[in-house]
Amino acid sequence: MTRAYVKRRIKDVSDVIAGSILLCFSLALVFYLVPNYINEPPILQNPMMSPRWLPGIVGWMIVLFSILLILQGFLLDRSGEDDERQIEKGSTRRFILMVAALLIYVALFEAMGAVFTGILATLILFVAHPVRTWWAYSLAFVFPIAVTFLFVKVMNVPLPISPIGF
Known part of the structure; x- marks a missing residue:
């Protein structure tokens, strides 16, 4: 695959990279960290009272938003727009x-x-x-x-x- 072909297919490389990194971290959170490191009491009256509930919801939301960020990188071309996401170095x-x-x-x-x-x-x-x-x-x-x-x-x-x- 040539560099020009990749450039045509991916409209915004930084969105795809950021989304991919977030996707990897969120999948590690959802499938490894939450089940293995957050203990659940043996008797739960309500699953929403579980200590795993909020981290699980947040993890799945990050999975969803990282996929949307990757899709945005493939679908939206912002080369003509003024990009406000440019990093300005602070002191x-x-x-x-x-x-x-x-x-x-x-x-x-x-x-x-x-x-x-x-x-x-x-x-x-x-x-x-x-x-x-x-x-x-x-x-x-x-x-x-x-x-x-x-x-x-x-x-x-x-x-x-x-x-x-x-």
Whole structure:
């Protein structure tokens, strides 16, 4: 197959590549990670209360959207349009702060709890992407508390709340 033939058949190579990568990861999630690493209690009254339900739904949605992304790459020709998906490199400082926020969240999640690490990571992300309004910083406190409350009290997902056991 020549390069010109592939170029004619695939209208947007980046969509096909991104969709293929997402499809591989989502299939691994649906068929390997969820069944093998998320334990189900032996007695379930409702299948929707299973800890596997939400990751399974999300995994299947990613499978669907990755297939749609691959199809879009084969069917839609956007060469004449102005492509807004071009990557604009940010500063090195922003990249380092984003990686630091992720590493801090992963490293301190068990030791310091979901609320504290969520607040700290969100504040670092707000510094990385300069947030100028003062009220937005209050969201760095509200969202981790609300998400943790939602997971712990509503969805019964055990999360480490804080190191001192509030």
